[in-house]
Amino acid sequence: MNNDTIRKTLIVAISLCLVCSALISFSAVELRDLQEANKTLDKQTKILSAAGLLVTDKDVSSLFKSIEIKIVNLETGLFDSSISIEDFDESSFSRNPNTSIELTSDTDIALLKRRENFQSIYLHYDNEDLNAIILPVRGYGLWGTMKGYLALESDLKTIIGLEFFDHKETPGLGGEIVNPRWKAIWKGKEVYSDTGDVVISVIKGSVDKGNEKAKYQVDGLSGATITSNGVTNLLSFWLGEMGYGPLIKQIRSMESVDV
Numbered sequence: 523m524n525n526d527t528i529r530k531t532l533i534v535a536i537s538l539c540l541v542c543s544a545l546i547s548f549s550a551v552e553l554r555d556l557q558e559a560n561k562t563l564d565k566q567t568k569i570l571s572a573a574g575l576l577v578t579d580k581d582v583s584s585l586f587k588s589i590e591i592k593i594v595n596l597e598t599g600l601f602d603s604s605i606s607i608e609d610f611d612e613s614s615f616s617r618n619p620n621t622s623i624e625l626t627s628d629t630d631i632a633l634l635k636r637r638e639n640f641q642s643i644y645l646h647y648d649n650e651d652l653n654a655i656i657l658p659v660r661g662y663g664l665w666g667t668m669k670g671y672l673a674l675e676s677d678l679k680t681i682i683g684l685e686f687f688d689h690k691e692t693p694g695l696g697g698e699i700v701n702p703r704w705k706a707i708w709k710g711k712e713v714y715s716d717t718g719d720v721v722i723s724v725i726k727g728s729v730d731k732g733n734e735k736a737k738y739q740v741d742g743l744s745g746a747t748i749t750s751n752g753v754t755n756l757l758s759f760w761l762g763e764m765g766y767g768p769l770i771k772q773i774r775s776m777e778s779v780d781v
């Protein structure tokens with residue numbers, strides 16, 4: 523029997539395509555929940571890690587139970603319980619004109635184009651006392667948006683950690699933003715000057731420890747000045763008036779109330 527006919531070749535090719543597409547669809551559907559769960563776990567890991575709360579002998583989900591999530595109105599700095607945490611999605615809020623504002627070239631230092639009017643922030647308490655506040659931050663590097671979490675101590679100016687969970691920077695250059703050695707130098711740095719200005723910056727080269735500004739400075743990434751400047755810019759944006767500035771003022775003045 524001759525198998526070498528166009529009809530048989532087509533039957534084999536089409537059958538193979540059908541079987542493969544069925545397998546791919548099945549695994550995409552079956553794995554969707556698992557992928558979502560992994561994304562959530564990764565996010566929780568980064569939040570805990572930024573705040574120095576990640577301990578190896580405990581599982582992330584149970585550690586994350588100590589974190590309180592709040593939605594904050596970025597205009598007023600007040601917590602807003604009218605939006606549920608489950609309904610909040612940063613990327614859709616920041617794209618929707620009803621839930622975001624367009625940034626002007628003067629204000630858009632992190633190159634975001636639009637800024638959502640609400641954000642989810644994370645609080646960690648020691649008994650009743652605020653121990654850490656963890657703020658989502660993002661901004662453009664060289665190749666794309668770098669997304670991360672900045673954790674501050676209860677004085678709302680001393681850094682506990684800065685953890686990026688998503689970026690497109692080049693491994694070995696801008697990609698060093700996730701290098702544990704570089705991440706470690708953020709601890710103890712301060713973000714605001716005594717007059718309340720955002721002064722934290724990634725400088726070019728190494729920080730001179732004798733310099734009075736050293737507590738506001740972080741060593742630059744060599745060969746990656748554009749990424750380094752992107753990190754400075756995103757922190758300036760999110761800690762400033764267009765970002766969490768109003769929230770930080772509210773918490774400082776103890777006027778932060780649920781609405």
Ligand SMILES: Cc1cc2nc3c(=O)[nH]c(=O)nc-3n(C[C@H](O)[C@H](O)[C@H](O)COP(=O)(O)O)c2cc1C
Nearest residue numbers: 664691692695696697743744745746747748749750
């Ligand atoms: C393939 C390639 C990838 C690069 N990736 C980065 C990067 O991720 N971040 C960055 O700031 N610069 C990157 N650069 C270098 C920039 O073009 C630029 O030269 C650099 O930011 C200047 O930093 P320096 O003043 O510390 O040398 C890359 C360059 C090349 C050729």
